[in-house]
Amino acid sequence: MTRQTKLIIPKKKAQNLTDVAYDAIKHMIIYNEIGAGEFLSENVLAQALNMSRTPVREALKILASENLVEIHNGIGIFVPNITTREVHELFEVRSALECAAVKSFLKNVTEEDLTEMEKSWIESKEKLEAGIEVSYEDLAGSDHKLHALILDKSDNLIMQDIMHSIRQRIQRIQALSISKFPYQSVTIQQHLDIIQAIREKNEEEVKRLLAEHILFAENNVLKDPDFHL
Structure with missing residues (x-):
């Protein structure tokens, strides 16, 4: 890491150290607290998390399998850059999957699901209208929950996989778009219109x-002059 970063560790019961390290490092990458191209030091991360290097190393292997870090033997561990092609291809796949999942999702979604999702967006809207700052992390979290629900409540297990x-x-990329x-x-x-x-x-x-909405989010990322593709 090239700058001092505050680690946010989600609290979970019976969570092993690899899970703790995984959640903390993933959070920093997703919310751009560790930027694209930055070097990750196992020693620095282990010290910050107050643990040995072993769980940090295992967490980084998991993150590498999810393409959130790149491990280059003999060189180091880095957060990969996001390319224009990656943004377009991921959002193209995302749009196709979510739209394909809608039919069975509508049969399975409950009013309780919708009320819970709607509540967070209404609260954010009311804050914004009152001149209160809305955290982009809160918006990104609400966005992720709603879109994940569409696939998770569908009947197609392959699409879920x-x-x-x-x-x-x-x-x-969603978090980057909102931020x-x-x-x-x-x-x-x-x-709110989707709900x-x-x-x-x-x-x-x-x-x-x-x-x-998905096309809007994609364009938000690609039009950013500070976004190095």
């Missing part, structure tokens, strides 16, 4: 809104 294999990379642009009110309303269409069981409208 495919999304699971790329979910962390997509989440990293970079002053379009919070737009993305909040987009999600309303889901509640009305309007399959075609849900698909249309999802596709538009």
